[in-house]
Amino acid sequence: MLRPFVDDDGAPFFEYAARGELRMQTCAGCGEVLFPPRPMCPRCQGTEFAWKRMSGRGHIWSFAVPRPPLLPDYAAVAPYPVVVVELAEDRRLRLVGNLVADDDPQTGIDSVDPATIEIGQPVRVVFRDLEGLAVAAWTRR
């Protein structure tokens, strides 16, 4: 599987994820919450940031179910759903991630039957390991 590339702007996201916290880049000057992370606040041009903790609640905004041709690691588990989750805090905060079975975040990305997924279903964040990096994933509560 591909390991997410950790750049300067996004590094804190993964550091907090490793502690089991979903936090988003927030402008220290004006309070704007930003995703994806970036080096400047587009609202006030501030360059100082805090990382605000999110509730970890949201709903499925959309999803796709890829099938081959895919990279080998992904083809091996296809078809698998990929969801876009709109966070409860702000509709512009939509995280792409995997939906996993309720009781085991480390289960495969193909652990949920795509036929059971609907737009609007509520989800909550869980954290799982992806190639040695903690990433956010989602489970239906």
Place this chain on the structure above:
Amino acid sequence: MTPTPLKDRAAIVGIGQTEFAKHLEPSEKALACRAIAMALDDAGIAAHEVDAFAAYTMEATDEVEVAKAVGAGDVTFFSRVGFGGGGSCATVGHLAMAIATGQASVGVAWRSRKRGSGPRPWTDTVNQLPTPAQWTRPFGLLRPVDEIAVLTRRYMHEYGMTREHLGNIAIACRNRANANPAAIMHGRKLTMDDYLGARMISDPLCLFDNCLETDGALAVVMVSAERARDCRQPPAYVHAFGQGLPAQHHGMVNYWNDDPLAGPSWTAAKQLWKHSDLGPEDVDVAQIYDAFTPLIPLSLEGYGFCGKGEGGAFTEDGALELGGRLPINTSGGGLSEAYVHGFNLITEGVRQLRGTSANQVAGASTCLVTAGEAVPTSAVLLRRD
């Protein structure tokens, strides 16, 4: 200072293309040179008069190599436009601006690509992973089709678009290709049953929602309107041109703003129509970028052919077919003629205005050509005398 609009000040006077195939033997560089030479011959302009080039940043053949092979003169303008297929019409727009402002007099834009026999860009996991890909690709949205599938499902949910609507688009393009001997899908019919029964590539998108994978090259030659009148072919004037990179846009993974379903075509359209004497109701035929079928409804809305959310329903009752409300992609487009990053849409737009299309729209005097929606994009409105 009051700006002078670009309106009708430059024209496409030459078009050239190689054959299209899943695999062509010559290199991309060789194909590019052949297409450019054919376009110059079509225009009746000598190679040494060429003093401007424009291309996509993804174009692998470079100006130095092309210029020295085709025999260009001293080149005083060269420009590259980014974002894959979003740059197609901008190559024409940039040349038009260079010619209108006196930076150059004979411009060549081209695209040469061996996408049919070469690698798929998404398999390059080294160069494509940085921002914002690290937020999407590791979770399995690996390919452009996966990114668009997410937008498509949301669009279907919000506006009631059906798979049959997308099928209407695939079939309209295929019908045009069936009458175009240059098209890859010249001899191959597509029915709604074929469409609905096709294998999924990224649910809700199936095989026929995806463009072809093609080897081929194309080029256009541009000059000022004054010179165009003396050229061998009737001019296709660039009546209007727009580019669009909307505020808080994120490329094909445009999930992080208020309305991800209002893409760059809305921004490009605003600029396009601003200096145009014409509106969407005046467009006789359109060539709309079709790497994936859902880009058509998104573009129809952006360019003002229907209201927001009406793009699916617009495809009903043969609206996109010859004789319909807005015939589109009359060569077969990227879905059924060839996928060459949309450059074949430009050359087909020119043929429509010359009256030489294999699927001629009777009396066509205006043609909208658009570049890739869902990435920073561009469009030109072409017209004839």
